[in-house]
Amino acid sequence: MFEFKKENRLGVISLNKAPANSYDVHFFKEFIDLLDEVEKDSGIAVVLIKSAIPKFFCAGADIKVFSQNTPAQNKEMVVMANKTAEKIATSSKIIVAFLNGHTLGGGLELAMACDIRIASNKQFLLGLPEVNLGLMPGNGGIPKLVQLIGNSRALELLVSGDTFSSEEAFNYGLVTKLFKENESEKMALNYAEKLSNGPKKAMSAIKKTIREGFGMNLIDFLNLEKTNVDQLYKTFDAKEGFQAFLEKRKPNFE
Template sequence: MKQARVITLERKNRVGYIVINRPKANCYEINFHKQLIACLEEANADDEIKVIVVKSALEKFFCAGADIKVFEANTVAENKVMVKHAQMVADKLSNSPKVTIAAINGHALGGGLELAMACDFRLASEGKYFMGLPEIKLGLMPGNGGSQRLIRLIDKSKALELLMTGDHMDLRRHMKLDW
């Protein structure tokens, strides 16, 4: 069965736009990660592209992290593969030879916030939306390097508060150099 296309690569003026479009909240699953990895590899291989921007096609969500319904339906082995792919995405973004930017225009939660933190820069639009790691409230730790990246990006005490409580925050207020 052919998987729906939820991640696309668009090119404009030497910028590669990786566009996430998986309604309702851009939650990820294995197909999402495979497509994102393929788009990252394609953008990294394109000499015309100098900057990669990861953005959402949705109005209210950048990315809400793992699709909990898929996660609950999966076997443990399937979830391990999904987590491994999420880690690969974060590593590929962090280690890209191109400048990577997360254009955050909505909620960035869990793995979605980790996706944004893996980029070199994060630009957050004005708006009433949240950023956070709600998996903490489920007894889970961020699985894609989020705890290490968060402490490098915001004040240590605010990072620890977020990592211990799982509360949502307006992280833009706490980011160094305007996030």
């Protein structure tokens, strides 16, 4: 269901569960095991999550399985989905989702759990259409969507169940880079590889500060920032960054 390869400081996870990368409990268990292995690799700074299936990033829950499950089994799947999202959020790696195919329901929730989302301008659909099944997102989709695009637009998309394009997602701020379809795969890899060459400890500290500081009052957020930056001053990367600046060269981070 997954393919993994490592290129220097970049780990690439490809979702490969035909026909649409629809998930079930087994999908998440395997995904969590893979994320645990990646987390143990201190040489990886950035992880790119993409799809090996051309038409889909992820279509969310396997509706056939979902409809045949008992309520208890579906609750277990939601628990596993949330556990996966928590693994991504608390990972020391910067995790980037590359969207190049339909990204719907739990698939979009998975993408929103990632730190950064980039996309192709290919014609494909994104959305959280759970309301059309008499349900609502349950894998973190509502708070993440509100956090990323604001209350009003999030509410409208959630209650209508309407889908939208990658260009609209870019305009909403849901994705931060939009690449031309014919070069998007290469550009996504280049983007993630360039990011992976950065100072891993500083990037991880930035991610941790944003995650823990979200929702804090300003004074507490500032104190958290100070605590975390204080831990970076004596690192090799900080010394190397200053030295490279003075010598007008590219830094060689640890």
